[in-house]
Amino acid sequence: MAERPEDLNLPNAVITRIIKEALPDGVNISKEARSAISRAASVFVLYATSCANNFAMKGKRKTLNASDVLSAMEEMEFQRFVTPLKEALEGGSRKARRRPQSKRRRTKTKKQTQKSKTRAGMRTMTKMKKGWKKKNRMKRKK
Amino acid sequence: MAEVVVGKDKCGEQRLISLPLSRIRVIMKSSPEVSSINQEALVLTAKATELFVQCLATYSYRHGSGKEKKVLTYSDLANTAQESETFQFLADILPKKILASKYLKMLKEEKREEDEENDNDNESDHDEAES
Numbered sequence: 001m002a003e004r005p006e007d008l009n010l011p012n013a014v015i016t017r018i019i020k021e022a023l024p025d026g027v028n029i030s031k032e033a034r035s036a037i038s039r040a041a042s043v044f045v046l047y048a049t050s051c052a053n054n055f056a057m058k059g060k061r062k063t064l065n066a067s068d069v070l071s072a073m074e075e076m077e078f079q080r081f082v083t084p085l086k087e088a089l090e091g092g093s094r095k096a097r098r099r100p101q102s103k104r105r106r107t108k109t110k111k112q113t114q115k116s117k118t119r120a121g122m123r124t125m126t127k128m129k130k131g132w133k134k135k136n137r138m139k140r141k142k
Numbered sequence: 143m144a145e146v147v148v149g150k151d152k153c154g155e156q157r158l159i160s161l162p163l164s165r166i167r168v169i170m171k172s173s174p175e176v177s178s179i180n181q182e183a184l185v186l187t188a189k190a191t192e193l194f195v196q197c198l199a200t201y202s203y204r205h206g207s208g209k210e211k212k213v214l215t216y217s218d219l220a221n222t223a224q225e226s227e228t229f230q231f232l233a234d235i236l237p238k239k240i241l242a243s244k245y246l247k248m249l250k251e252e253k254r255e256e257d258e259e260n261d262n263d264n265e266s267d268h269d270e271a272e273s
Contacts, residue, residue, distance in 0.1 A: 007165075007168055008168070008169050008172060010161060010162075010165060010166075010169075010191075011161075011162060011165070014160050014161055014162070015195060017160065018160060018161075018192055018195045018196060018199075019195060019196075019199045019214075021196070022195070022196035022197075022199045022200050023199055023200065023203055023214065024212075026212055027203065027212045027213065027214060028212060028213045028214070029199075029213070029214045030213060030214065030215045030216060032215070032216035033202075033214050033215055033216050033218070033219055036216055036219050036220075036235075036236055037195055037198060037199060037219065039235055039236075040194075040195075040198060040219070040223075040232050040235065040236060041191050041194060041195050042169055043231070043232065043235055044190075044191055044194045045166060045169045045170060045187060045191055046169060046170075046172070046173055047231055048187055048190060048191075049169075049170045049173050049176055049187070050173055050175070050176075052183065052187075053173065053175055053176050057175075062177045062178060063177070063178045063179065063180050063183075064170075064176065064178070064179045064180055064183040065180040065182060065183050066180065066182040066183050066186050068183060069183045069186040069187055069190065070186065073190060076228075076231075077227070077228045078190070078193075078194070078197075078228065080197075081190050081193045081194070084189075084193060085186050085189055085190055085193075088159075088185070088186070088189045089182060089185070089186060
């Protein structure tokens with residue numbers, strides 16, 4: 001639970017990265033603007049939560065679910081988020097549930113998903129990426 | 143062969159959510175009426191927050207003043223909160239900045255207006271003060 005007020009902030013590094021990805025290259029974001037956006041994001045989460053909670057209460061449910069969040073987005077006039085959110089839910093629900101916390105583990109699962117996709121190269125994948133690529137190249141020649 | 147390449151691209155693209163889910167959950171649970179949150183709802187909120195940050199940043203930059211200088215400033219954001227209806231809910235936490243001197247002037251003017259109103263109410267007082 002939140003014990004300190006800082007616990008309600010989102011990590012600055014991540015927020016900055018998201019902003020930089022959204023804006024054209026070479027745009028500077030002032031320090032004040034960064035912290036303002038970060039604060040705004042926290043408020044957005046709270047606003048969305050309380051809207052979603054209203055929908056859950058209307059449905060006499062105690063647990064917030066995906067449809068509550070989607071309805072909340074419409075209520076908040078962020079309809080444009082609904083489609084990408086639905087896509088994210090469909091495309092990534094399986095992965096999201098297993099989503100690990102640390103970066104190291106994340107890369108591991110990435111490798112694993114690649115592995116499952118290259119059924120033929122299963123054994124070589126466990127060795128090295130380079131070896132795996134080589135094998136694919138050889139296959140292509142054939 | 144092509145299949146593999148596509149799969150690889152997908153993995154590169156699908157960095158699903160970059161914000162920490164645990165933190166999002168803490169923020170959501172800080173709302174007193176919320177009891178429990180479905181994992182899907184959590185993931186959606188995190189994703190939505192990401193979209194929101196992008197949206198706020200691009201909107202503010204596009205409508206902002208620092209386009210030539212290639213900067214996004216606080217005042218651009220404050221303007222967005224004040225002018226855009228969708229971002230209206232941010233107006234309280236992104237107030238417009240004004241100079242202290244301006245603020246004092248505003249206070250004085252307000253006081254003067256109030257005084258004038260009072261004066262109009264009881265004119266005799268006003269006359270006494272004048273003389």
